[in-house]
Amino acid sequence: MVKTERIRYIFKTFWDTFGGYKRQILLMSGLGFMGSITEGIGIGSMIPLLSLAGGSSAAGTDVLSQAIQKAFLFLHLPFTIKFILIGIFLMFLLRTVFIFLSNYVTALIVNDFQLNMRKRLFALTLGSRWEYLAKQKMGHLEQSLTTIVDTGPHIFKQMSSLLMLSFALLVYTVLAMNVSVIATLGSLGLVVVSFLILKPLFYRTRAASKETEVWYRDIAHHINQTMIGIKSIKAGAAENAFLTKADQLFTKYKKLDLRLTIINAFIGALSKPLSILFILLLFVFFYKIQGFEYPSFIVIVYAIYRIFNYSEGIQHEVNKLNTTVPYLNSLQDFESDVRKQQEADKGQGQFKFNRAIEFKNVFFNYEGGREVLNGLGFQISKGETIGLIGPSGAGKTTIVDLLLRLYQPKTGEILVDGIDVSLISMREWRKQIGYVPQDPFLLNDSIANNIKFYNPAITDVKMREAATLAQSIDFIESQPQGFETVVGDRGVLLSGGQRQRIVLAKILAQSPKILILDEATNALDAESEQAIKQTIKQLHGKMTIIIIAHRPSTVVDVGRILVLNQGRIVEEGKPATILSDKTSYFYKMYQAGIYGLN
Ligand SMILES: Nc1ncnc2c1ncn2[C@@H]1O[C@H](COP(=O)(O)OP(=O)(O)OP(=O)(O)O)[C@@H](O)[C@H]1O
Ligand SMILES: [Mg+2]
Structure with a gap:
């Protein structure tokens, strides 16, 4: 039988x-x-x-x-x-x-x-x-x-x-x-x-x-x-x-x-x-x-x-x-x-971003996990440079993942110019966001091909521009093979800081409308960090920039700081303004940073 x-x-x-x-x-x-x-x-x-x-x-x-x-x-x-x-x-x-x-x-x-x-x-x-x-x-x-x-x-x-x-x-x-x-x-x-x-x-x-x-x-x-x-x-x-x-x-x-x-x-x-x-x-x-x-x-x-x-x-x-x-x-x-498990994309709309991105009363938790975002709400205007800080595990990267639409809010909405982002074509949307993640990824290929990762048709001129903007041109040109230098699996043949700057170059080569740097400067020395800050200054107004950082020094001269804690924005304002409040999280972080505690 x-x-x-x-x-x-x-x-x-x-x-x-x-x-x-x-x-x-x-x-x-x-x-x-x-x-x-x-x-x-x-x-x-x-x-x-x-x-x-x-x-x-x-x-x-x-x-x-x-x-x-x-x-x-x-x-x-x-x-x-x-x-x-x-x-x-x-x-x-x-x-x-x-x-x-x-x-x-x-x-x-x-x-x-x-x-x-x-x-x-x-x-x-x-x-x-x-x-x-x-x-x-x-x-x-x-x-x-x-x-x-x-x-x-x-x-x-x-x-x-x-x-x-x-x-x-x-x-x-x-x-x-x-x-x-x-x-x-x-x-x-x-x-x-x-x-x-x-x-x-x-x-x-x-x-x-x-x-x-x-x-x-x-x-x-x-x-x-x-x-x-x-x-x-x-x-x-x-x-x-x-x-x-x-x-x-x-x-x-x-x-x-x-x-x-x-x-x-x-x-x-x-x-x-x-x-x-x-x-x-x-x-x-x-x-x-x-x-x-x-x-x-x-x-x-x-x-x-x-x-x-x-x-x-x-x-x-x-x-x-x-x-x-x-x-x-x-x-x-x-x-x-x-x-x-196919990614549903109901969005048909064109990417349009003229005014602001808004997180409106967003709740989110990972499957089976506790609430990570708890009625989160904030706005970012076009052309602004924002610093997003908060303790480890606060949900900063989660916010980026939601913005990239890798996850959906459980309730609440993410709006761009008042329109729900899920109505915009996902590919269009993601193409406009340049994201430098906490753990950057490189192909085991030449520096040139890594910079052209998202678009092989990028011209050499554009590639060099991006590399210059990412403050990496000097070290690339000092390599024996220049742009043809192979970086090894996941970039192991480069230093951590070099790796991050090449990733930044590959993102900038895309000329995204929104640039997100997730701890992108944490492997850099003070001098390189300063250089990247210079880059960000140059980009100011041309792109909308979100900088996630542990070190307050990284974000001290952004337009506005958002402090995330327990899934909500707990402090918000110009860096100088928040710093003047001696009870603020940002002030305490800043002090700790200055005295070498961070
Ligand atoms: N894929 C996942 N599945 C389940 N839980 C996750 C996942 N990713 C993150 N978490 C949890 O969500 C919370 C927020 O994580 P997130 O990565 O957003 O923190 P973060 O603010 O970026 O921290 P850090 O500054 O250390 O990078 C953490 O408690 C983390 O354990
Ligand atoms: Mg993170």
């Missing part, structure tokens, strides 16, 4: 996945079927061939031999050894062509499917909400798009070989029946019995593969984490912990893999002696009971040997299907997950 459900499930999975290829599947099956038929005729022709060779003047008495003789008559061909030999050769030649074409169609379908699946999953992943992406494990996506996408669709190849094997089995069964019905039924019975004996092993294979698939992804994740954290790992001499964890993962994987291999080998090994035993019994049966006709005997022994072979092949394929299905399922689950 369970088994039929399982088989139905495999077929359903197959059909859900490949149902779109009906015509090709039909073609592949047709070709495979023709391949088997021609092979059957070729082998069947051995009986008349051997009969004639044995000195008999006619073909065998069996139906097939008679039919072949009639076919020769019909085609006006002499029924001689020479022509039968030619016929057999032609049949096998045809068979080869049919089977090749059938495999070719199969390969086309599988590769087409893999390509589309890869493209689809990659696009869907990029299109999903940040909230979902932020929780994904590193390495899992890589694994899905590389190995799993390679393995999963093999279900098609296996299904196709299953079909071919079934055709072949059918043809050899007919061939064997043609000689002796009893012997054929006997061998088919034995096939069923061996299938039943091996059934528990199939279940084991499936369970082990399921586990292997999960383990595979965990290994990818661990390797990925290790590589990302490699500097911290080495710096803290923490290699052992990572090695131990890797050891555990690798060892467990090895055990699972070994178990799979052994089960498969066992299944293969068990069926060989059974088939030899049966052929020996067959010999006794023909010798003692059926009356011995040499040509028929040879053909039926061969046919039954093939029946065993093909049944074994079928078992093997079913077993392989069991190992593949979890991979395909994992892809399907991934796809359906990621489809549910």
Whole structure:
């Protein structure tokens, strides 16, 4: 019972996945079927061939031999050894062509499917909400798009070989029946019995593969984490912990893999002696009971040997299907997950920003977390330079994430010129905001390509301008390769400050309408910070600028300061004005900064 459900499930999975290829599947099956038929005729022709060779003047008495003789008559061909030999050769030649074409169609379908699946999953992943992406494990996506996408669709190849094997089995069964019905039924019975004996092993294979698939992804994740954290790992001499964890993962994987291999080998090994035993019994049966006709005997022994072979092949394929299905399922689950997480963009409107951005009574909490923003309200006029400060964890970056529409407010609105930002096209919106994050990202590529990250069409003049504005031109030009210097993975070959200034340059090269610097100067020395402040001064009025900072010195000469605490703005005003209030948060931070406490 369970088994039929399982088989139905495999077929359903197959059909859900490949149902779109009906015509090709039909073609592949047709070709495979023709391949088997021609092979059957070729082998069947051995009986008349051997009969004639044995000195008999006619073909065998069996139906097939008679039919072949009639076919020769019909085609006006002499029924001689020479022509039968030619016929057999032609049949096998045809068979080869049919089977090749059938495999070719199969390969086309599988590769087409893999390509589309890869493209689809990659696009869907990029299109999903940040909230979902932020929780994904590193390495899992890589694994899905590389190995799993390679393995999963093999279900098609296996299904196709299953079909071919079934055709072949059918043809050899007919061939064997043609000689002796009893012997054929006997061998088919034995096939069923061996299938039943091996059934528990199939279940084991499936369970082990399921586990292997999960383990595979965990290994990818661990390797990925290790590589990302490699500097911290080495710096803290923490290699052992990572090695131990890797050891555990690798060892467990090895055990699972070994178990799979052994089960498969066992299944293969068990069926060989059974088939030899049966052929020996067959010999006794023909010798003692059926009356011995040499040509028929040879053909039926061969046919039954093939029946065993093909049944074994079928078992093997079913077993392989069991190992593949979890991979395909994992892809399907991934796809359906990621489809549910697509970033909804109802906005059609053009980006227009002429007056002000406003956060109006915004409440926000991360899933399952406490309230981060608590009725937050503030306005930023076009062209203003704002300093946003507040204790760590106050929600400063969260405000930026909401502004970038990576998250939506739970209640309240974010308005631009009085219009809800969600009505503006998301791509348009994001393109106008230049964001230098707390943990800047660089490609392992040249400085030039990093500055042109958002738009490869940026001219070299514009690139140099941006680099100059970001106060990075001097150090770039002092590099041996200048703008062609490669920065290493995530920019590891540069200093923290250099990295930040290149990120700033890549943002400025975009000429955004709104510029957000999230702790962008925290890795800079006082002199570079001063230089960046100079940049900001130059940009003043040309862009709307939000500077998030811990160090009050960074924001002391902005137009207006917003102090965030407990999810609300608790202080607001010109820096000098807030500083004159000695009880203010800003004043205390400023004092601490001056006395080197910050
Ligand atoms: N993706 C997230 N999922 C769940 N909670 C988060 C997430 N990001 C931030 N938080 C939580 O939200 C709160 C505000 O975080 P946020 O990053 O906005 O603080 P911040 O003011 O930028 O702090 P800092 O000055 O240290 O950068 C923190 O308590 C943080 O733990
Ligand atoms: Mg932050």
